[in-house]
Amino acid sequence: xxxxxxxxxxxxxxxxxxxxxxxxxxxxxxxxxxxxxxxxxxxxxxxxxxxxxxxxxxxxxxxxxxxxxxxxxxxxxxxxxxxxxxxxxxxxxxxxxxxxxxxxxxxxxxxxxxxxxxxxxxxxxxxxxxxxxxxxxxxxxxxxxxxxxxxxxxxxxxxxxxxxxxxxxxxxxxxxxxxxxxxxxxxxxxxxxxxxxxxxxxxxxxxxxxxxxxxxxxxxxxxxxxxxxxxxxxxxxxxxxxxxxxxxxxxxxxxxxxxxxxxxxxxxxxxxxxxxxxxxxxxxxxxxxxxxxxxxxxxxxxxxxxxxxxxxxxxxxxxxxxxxxxxxxxxxxxxxxxxxxxxxxxxxxxxxxxxxxxxxxxxxxxxxxxxxxxxxxxxxxxxxxxxxxxxxxxxxxxxxxxxxxxxxxxxxxxxxxxxxxxxxxxxxxxxxxxxxxxxxxxxxxxxxxxxxxxxxxxxxxxxxxxxxxxxxxxxxxxxxxxxxxxxxxxxxxxx
Amino acid sequence: xxxxxxxxxxxxxxxxxxxxxxxxxxxxxxxxxxxxxxxxxxxxxxxxxxxxxxxxxxxxxxxxxxxxxxxxxxxxxxxxxxxxxxxxxxxxxxxxxxxxxxxxxxxxxxxxxxxxxxxxxxxxxxxxxxxxxxxxxxxxxxxxxxxxxxxxxxxxxxxxxxxxxxxxxxxxxxxxxxxxxxxxxxxxxxxxxxxxxxxxxxxxxxxxxxxxxxxxxxxxxxxxxxxxxxxxxxxxxxxxxxxxxxxxxxxxxxxxxxxxxxxxxxxxxxxxxxxxxxxxxxxxxxxxxxxxxxxxxxxxxxxxxxxxxxxxxxxxxxxxxxxx
Numbered sequence: 088x089x090x091x092x093x094x095x096x097x098x099x100x101x102x103x104x105x106x107x108x109x110x111x112x113x114x115x116x117x118x119x120x121x122x123x124x125x126x127x128x129x130x131x132x133x134x135x136x137x138x139x140x141x142x143x144x145x146x147x148x149x150x151x152x153x154x155x156x157x158x159x160x161x162x163x164x165x166x167x168x169x170x171x172x173x174x175x176x177x178x179x180x181x182x183x184x185x186x187x188x189x190x191x192x193x194x195x196x197x198x199x200x201x202x203x204x205x206x207x208x209x210x211x212x213x214x215x216x217x218x219x220x221x222x223x224x225x226x227x228x229x230x231x232x233x234x235x236x237x238x239x240x241x242x243x244x245x246x247x248x249x250x251x252x253x254x255x256x257x258x259x260x261x262x263x264x265x266x267x268x269x270x271x272x273x274x275x276x277x278x279x280x281x282x283x284x285x286x287x288x289x290x291x292x293x294x295x296x297x298x299x300x301x302x303x304x305x306x307x308x309x310x311x312x313x314x315x316x317x318x319x320x321x322x323x324x325x326x327x328x329x330x331x332x333x334x335x336x337x338x339x340x341x342x343x344x345x346x347x348x349x350x351x352x353x354x355x356x357x358x359x360x361x362x363x364x365x366x367x368x369x370x371x372x373x374x375x376x377x378x379x380x381x382x383x384x385x386x387x388x389x390x391x392x393x394x395x396x397x398x399x400x401x402x403x404x405x406x407x408x409x410x411x412x413x414x415x416x417x418x419x420x421x422x423x424x425x426x427x428x429x430x431x432x433x434x435x436x437x438x439x440x441x442x443x444x445x446x447x448x449x450x451x452x453x454x455x456x457x458x459x460x461x462x463x464x465x466x467x468x469x470x471x472x473x474x475x476x477x478x479x480x481x482x483x484x485x486x487x488x489x490x491x492x493x494x495x496x497x498x499x500x501x502x503x504x505x506x507x508x509x510x511x512x513x514x515x516x517x518x519x520x521x522x523x524x525x526x527x528x529x530x531x532x533x534x535x536x537x538x539x540x541x542x543x544x545x546x547x548x549x550x551x552x553x554x555x556x557x558x559x560x561x562x563x564x565x566x567x568x569x570x571x572x573x574x575x576x577x578x579x580x581x582x
Numbered sequence: 583x584x585x586x587x588x589x590x591x592x593x594x595x596x597x598x599x600x601x602x603x604x605x606x607x608x609x610x611x612x613x614x615x616x617x618x619x620x621x622x623x624x625x626x627x628x629x630x631x632x633x634x635x636x637x638x639x640x641x642x643x644x645x646x647x648x649x650x651x652x653x654x655x656x657x658x659x660x661x662x663x664x665x666x667x668x669x670x671x672x673x674x675x676x677x678x679x680x681x682x683x684x685x686x687x688x689x690x691x692x693x694x695x696x697x698x699x700x701x702x703x704x705x706x707x708x709x710x711x712x713x714x715x716x717x718x719x720x721x722x723x724x725x726x727x728x729x730x731x732x733x734x735x736x737x738x739x740x741x742x743x744x745x746x747x748x749x750x751x752x753x754x755x756x757x758x759x760x761x762x763x764x765x766x767x768x769x770x771x772x773x774x775x776x777x778x779x780x781x782x783x784x785x786x787x788x789x790x791x792x793x794x795x796x797x798x799x800x801x802x803x804x805x806x807x808x809x810x811x812x813x814x815x816x817x818x819x820x821x822x823x824x825x826x827x828x829x830x831x832x833x834x835x836x837x838x839x840x841x842x843x844x845x846x847x848x849x850x851x852x853x854x855x856x857x858x859x860x861x862x863x864x865x866x867x868x869x870x871x872x873x874x875x876x877x878x879x880x881x882x883x884x885x886x887x888x889x890x891x892x893x894x895x896x897x898x899x900x901x902x903x904x905x906x
Contacts, residue, residue: 387795408797417795425795428788430856439785440796442778449777 088113088277089134089246094143096129103129104301107143111246116268116278118288118309121298121321122512127281130298131248134279135167136160147246164245168235170254174223181206181219184237209237213267229260236267247271248279253287254509257373257538258577265291283510284539285314297321322513329517330545331524338548339363342500342532343384343415348393350383355556356393359384361501361532366523368547369536371576376556377536378420381503385410385417397500411440414499418490420506420536426490427478434460434474436489440497463492467522484515491522502526505536520546540569552576610848610864617868621875628878635757639750639825641870642759643668644840645863646818648848649770650811651841652862656774657787657804658854659707659714664815664841666722667696668834670729671819673737676829680740688742692816699725700812704805722838729831737829749824759821766814771859783807788855843894844869869893 094107136154154160192198206219297304345359382388386405419425445456460474550562552575560575671692678684706717774780786793793800848865850857
């Protein structure tokens with residue numbers, strides 16, 4: 088249905104794609120995988136008519152075409168659902184579905200009744216229970232995603248492209264999404280599915296195309312390829328090399344103890360013990376309260392009950408300043424929103440949690456700061472123009488390294504990392520795993536929040552599982568398996 | 583390895599890109615120089631001693647207000663109350679017996695009004711989450727009303743000679759008020775660029791959520807910025823009243839817009855976290871030169887207003903392009 092051959096695209100100074108090929112058939116779900124920067128988004132944008140290729144041809148429905156604009160691609164039935172939804176939060180579901188395509192009535196005025204009726208029918212066909220009169224802002228993220236899919240159906244979608252659709256939803260919602268995608272596939276829609284999560288690709292996709300450094304690597308039927316082979320194609324190395332060896336010594340002294348912590352209505356009576364030299368994973372579904380528990384321990388959210396014991400003292404309330412003084416670091420999940428000051432440079436971001444070291448009597452010592460920044464840039468191999476490079480111009484993986492370096496410098500006892508490898512490529516992932524293990528070896532208690540089970544199994548010495556705001560179990564040693572974690576994360580409380 | 587990465591990147595950045603970076607960084611300074619040359623060419627009297635010192639005298643109060651405004655904008659704010667604070671400080675200057683014996687008292691009262699206004703603005707914004715626009719608009723109006731009530735319509739007293747000298751006399755050809763502006767500019771530039779307080783201002787403005795998670799008292803930082811703005815506006819009001827000599831209820835009218843325009847034109851990002859005092863001052867200098875040349879060329883004063891509007895449009899367009 089879509090055949091791309093010999094496609095090239097350059098941007099000033101970068102060759103984003105060269106000799107790219109892709110062959111997508113009607114009625115299949117086709118995975119597009121590759122590390123960050125492999126060219127997935129550029130390829131997607133060319134298919135969507137956002138960019139024009141420099142060379143090569145696109146064959147769609149047996150005809151050689153090119154789409155001069157996103158509108159032209161849309162008219163041909165190509166629809167992209169980006170990671171960040173294009174919805175108007177304060178308009179209703181129905182209005183959003185028909186945006187730019189309003190149902191018109193008398194005198195060309197928008198016919199709200201018809202809009203609502205058609206929207207309801209579309210949602211019904213999609214098999215979801217969403218009130219078309221609700222404002223989008225009131226919907227869950229998963230429902231917003233369904234609205235995006237409904238929007239695609241208005242345009243008689245024939246080729247649907249989803250960019251990391253499961254990055255924002257979890258568990259049951261993922262299953263629902265997969266059911267909808269399978270229904271669309273049965274209707275003969277071709278689907279291009281971009282994801283970092285390999286387990287999903289094996290669950291739902293029919294074929295996979297691997298990209299690396301802007302070039303085509305391979306296309307395979309999913310049935311003909313194993314997970315390790317796929318990773319090897321993506322990175323050119325073995326999956327098992329990703330994780331450094333686990334701790335061999337007996338676990339060290341207790342460093343931090345959270346006792347009966349409740350917070351934000353999302354965490355109830357949660358207790359947690361962190362030991363020196365250990366990597367503890369906090370697993371569970373998105374929304375189970377893991378991030379809130381971490382924030383409460385760090386002092387970013389008020390505790391409504393319970394206490395945190397660190398440095399021989401018990402605190403009924405933490406604060407970020409206290410945590411930093413006690414040697415706790417928190418690498419937040421949302422790099423841009425809660426971690427970096429995007430407009431400031433690398434040096435300022437690295438030293439932000441530790442201004443004392445780079446100042447005297449309140450005056451900054453820029454020379455010392457730059458020296459520290461240069462050391463960190465070298466030791467973490469952060470690709471940038473130097474200490475004065477604003478972080479906003481850097482790639483996600485390098486921004487993450489800036490944050491890791493910030494906290495690795497200041498945490499003396501505990502480092503909490505919330506989804507530290509989300510949205511970073513496999514190479515940077517391996518790097519971050521190595522750093523976590525190094526810190527643990529230095530006697531720091533590492534707490535890693537992660538939704539990726541292979542990561543949890545590969546990294547953790549101990550796994551604490553949360554479910555609906557409470558701790559539902561703890562696993563160590565050989566008990567740490569994906570099955571056990573899923574069981575603890577999903578079992579009903581009564582069981 | 584990282585060494586290689588770094589050199590590769592800097593090699594790519596050489597040549598044309600360096601030139602472009604230079605232009606981007608100094609676009610404003612170049613614009614100022616070009617403006618001055620153009621004005622001098624069109625109107626020979628532009629560079630005359632009298633006109634230059636007149637411009638410098640005018641630039642000083644605006645410069646002082648811009649310093650404060652820059653702090654507020656850096657923490658994602660906006661201070662619309664500065665002009666009202668200026669007028670209120672000026673009214674305070676005439677509210678005593680017009681003798682130098684009251685100079686200190688006037689100073690304390692006027693600056694006090696400015697600091698308190700800033701404190702109220704800061705508390706509203708930081709602690710009550712009121713939008714800066716509304717908070718400072720409200721204090722602006724309250725001050726206006728209090729001023730009118732106090733003066734019963736129009737102020738009648740005199741500005742003590744001390745402030746007149748400060749506002750309009752020179753020492754070795756350099757106006758006193760420009761000296762004050764220079765000292766303040768250096769002091770606050772150092773505060774912003776070289777102290778941990780300044781760094782915290784940038785972090786708070788750049789990302790308030792991050793600031794809190796770093797243990798920075800972001801509320802306190804924000805409040806301090808508004809207090810600085812209020813205090814500096816009051817000082818500018820005193821100096822301007824000395825320059826004008828006669829005080830009405832509207833001394834400093836238009837300074838809120840002018841100071842914001844100057845700061846933004848000078849590269850202080852409205853989205854917070856980026857910009858310098860020096861940049862804001864260059865922005866202020868451009869405004870003063872533009873306004874002055876309009877008069878020098880012999881255009882009617884109404885043209886100033888039209889041109890001010892155009893400058894805002896250009897500055898806004900320029901700012902958007904920079905942010906992209």
